Amino acid sequence: MFALLSLFVACRPAIQLKITHPAEVTIDPSVTKIAVVDRVSNDFTKGAVQGFLEQSQEVDLVRFQVVSAQQIFNDLAVPVNGPIPNDAMKTLCQKAGVKGALVLHRFTKDDNMDVDKTTETRTVDGRQKTVDVYTANYRADIKADWRFRGCDGQTYDSFMSQNGATWSGEGDTPGDAKSNVGNTDKLALELADELGNAYFRRVSPSETYELRRLYRGPFGKQGKRFRKAVDLTKEQRYDKARDVYQNNMDGFSNKVQGKALYNMAILHEAMGEYDRMVKKAERADGILQSRKSENYLEYAKERRQDERKLREQMNKAEKVNSQNNQ
Numbered sequence: 001m002f003a004l005l006s007l008f009v010a011c012r013p014a015i016q017l018k019i020t021h022p023a024e025v026t027i028d029p030s031v032t033k034i035a036v037v038d039r040v041s042n043d044f045t046k047g048a049v050q051g052f053l054e055q056s057q058e059v060d061l062v063r064f065q066v067v068s069a070q071q072i073f074n075d076l077a078v079p080v081n082g083p084i085p086n087d088a089m090k091t092l093c094q095k096a097g098v099k100g101a102l103v104l105h106r107f108t109k110d111d112n113m114d115v116d117k118t119t120e121t122r123t124v125d126g127r128q129k130t131v132d133v134y135t136a137n138y139r140a141d142i143k144a145d146w147r148f149r150g151c152d153g154q155t156y157d158s159f160m161s162q163n164g165a166t167w168s169g170e171g172d173t174p175g176d177a178k179s180n181v182g183n184t185d186k187l188a189l190e191l192a193d194e195l196g197n198a199y200f201r202r203v204s205p206s207e208t209y210e211l212r213r214l215y216r217g218p219f220g221k222q223g224k225r226f227r228k229a230v231d232l233t234k235e236q237r238y239d240k241a242r243d244v245y246q247n248n249m250d251g252f253s254n255k256v257q258g259k260a261l262y263n264m265a266i267l268h269e270a271m272g273e274y275d276r277m278v279k280k281a282e283r284a285d286g287i288l289q290s291r292k293s294e295n296y297l298e299y300a301k302e303r304r305q306d307e308r309k310l311r312e313q314m315n316k317a318e319k320v321n322s323q324n325n326q
Contacts, residue, residue: 031064
């Protein structure tokens with residue numbers, strides 16, 4: 001019975017949507033072109049900066065046009081300690097032709113390798129034999145202190161991002177175990193790359209792909225029109241699907257109407273019609289009164305609010321920066 005239920009859930013019709021999330025913090029909308037500056041400049045900070053740049057080149061919405069200004073910064077001979085002086089920020093912006101700068105201000109990396117020994121009983125050539133097994137555990141923790149600066153010296157954002165992980169390897173000797181962990185620098189660089197990705201999501205809109213599961217509709221002749229609308233939705237023929245739901249709503253029973261309204265709310269989300277999404281989700285929840293309909297209604301309201309925030313963040317950037325990031 002459990003296997004049958006799991007199969008039914010897995011086969012439930014669904015569509016995949018690309019969701020654009022607003023940045024966690026809103027940087028002054030007039031700042032549309034920035035420089036990225038690495039004040040530490042080692043392999044790991046370069047990896048973190050690269051992670052930020054990769055994200056900026058992959059998203060559909062271009063919040064910031066990013067320019068290379070590392071050499072300009074190096075020529076300023078800014079003191080190592082303390083924030084970048086205001087006059088240096090002004091010079092950097094003028095020479096780079098930008099309206100702000102993302103600064104990787106500080107970086108720390110703590111790592112260690114431990115090796116533990118255990119014994120195991122194994123069968124070798126038909127005989128039981130006690131052997132030593134060594135397990136190496138490599139742990140790396142990294143932190144990056146980011147500062148988002150304006151050209152007049154203001155700090156729009158100051159944030160410490162951090163990442164950590166443990167990798168393990170086994171061997172017959174301590175050396176084998178360590179070797180089987182892998183290249184520790186390469187492993188730590190993977191963490192550094194994610195630091196840049198994470199900070200990008202903090203200050204710029206980012207994207208995820210998410211599934212929306214639809215109600216299948218009644219079986220048999222009664223649900224033929226409902227299932228037709230579901231098929232049209234899966235084919236991304238959203239206008240047609242909406243029309244089928246609307247034209248047959250009076251013929252649906254009360255609960256089926258609720259399920260149709262739920263599916264229509266998802267249609268409006270896919271079409272970017274967020275006010276209509278919320279209205280349909282409210283009507284669906286009023287009929288279904290289920291945890292599923294309640295959760296989607298709550299999400300729909302949040303999504304509409306996020307979209308308003310996103311529009312505010314992108315208002316200036318969409319007019320100034322090319323939005324073709326392919």
